[in-house]
Amino acid sequence: MSASLKGLYAITDATLLPTQEQLLFACEQALLGGAQLLQYREKSQNKRKRLAEGRALANLCAAYQRTLIINDDLELAAELGVGLHLGQKDGSVEQARRLLGDQAIIGATCHQDLALAKRAAEEGASYVAFGACFPSQTKPLASRAPIELFQNAAEQIHLPKVAIGGLNLDNSAQVIAAGAEMIAVVHALFSSTDIRQQAQAFSALFSNPV
Ligand SMILES: Cc1ncc(COP(=O)(O)OP(=O)(O)O)c(N)n1
Numbered sequence: 001m002s003a004s005l006k007g008l009y010a011i012t013d014a015t016l017l018p019t020q021e022q023l024l025f026a027c028e029q030a031l032l033g034g035a036q037l038l039q040y041r042e043k044s045q046n047k048r049k050r051l052a053e054g055r056a057l058a059n060l061c062a063a064y065q066r067t068l069i070i071n072d073d074l075e076l077a078a079e080l081g082v083g084l085h086l087g088q089k090d091g092s093v094e095q096a097r098r099l100l101g102d103q104a105i106i107g108a109t110c111h112q113d114l115a116l117a118k119r120a121a122e123e124g125a126s127y128v129a130f131g132a133c134f135p136s137q138t139k140p141l142a143s144r145a146p147i148e149l150f151q152n153a154a155e156q157i158h159l160p161k162v163a164i165g166g167l168n169l170d171n172s173a174q175v176i177a178a179g180a181e182m183i184a185v186v187h188a189l190f191s192s193t194d195i196r197q198q199a200q201a202f203s204a205l206f207s208n209p210v
């Protein structure tokens with residue numbers, strides 16, 4: 001299945017979605033609302049829980065022909081046969097590419113650093129992620145990336161660029177206009193009382209740029 005690396009990138013959060021039932025319901029709503037990528041971001045060390053939830057999300061994504069991305073955990077991504085997102089301390093993109101194969105979607109955190117993005121591209125990343133664009137409730141200590149970075153990146157990095165951090169319906173349009181192909185959202189999506197409708201509203205920003 002070839003993934004579309006343009007649009008809304010939904011990222012789960014265990015505080016907002018503590019049970020597997022809530023997780024699956026919320027993620028299905030996000031997919032129904034048009035999320036193109038879904039990332040399972042689960043920081044617990046409970047391997048059994050991570051495997052069970054990861055497997056359930058992989059099945060859900062397969063049913064909707066969307067791609068699941070596992071945050072940080074190459075072993076779990078390989079076991080499920082899905083994509084992977086790596087932070088700078090989570091292992092090398094090159095090694096992940098060797099293990100997961102040519103078709104896997106592999107993303108890399110590049111903070112606000114174009115040199116990191118160039119290296120990720122050379123190592124075989126599918127997308128690069130910059131942020132935090134705005135103050136983030138989910139990750140308050142995340143370093144900040146200026147919006148202008150996306151304009152500079154457009155000339156130098158020939159991969160889809162994902163924006164993350166504090167993105168909501170009021171501030172995402174300017175990041176898309178600056179050149180981000182995807183916006184990755186946790187709080188403004190999964191804290192919504194109507195996740196499907198919220199996902200639709202985020203997705204519409206890509207078809208109706210302001
Ligand atoms: C799409 C996307 N971009 C950046 C991150 C941050 O990843 P990382 O640096 O590994 O930090 P944690 O998410 O592990 O706190 C991401 N998860 N997804």
Ligand SMILES: Cc1ncsc1CCOP(=O)(O)O
Pocket residue numbers: 131132135136137138139142164165166167184185186187188
């Ligand atoms: C994982 C991560 N990395 C930088 S900001 C962030 C959290 C994004 O969550 P939110 O959309 O709630 O700000």
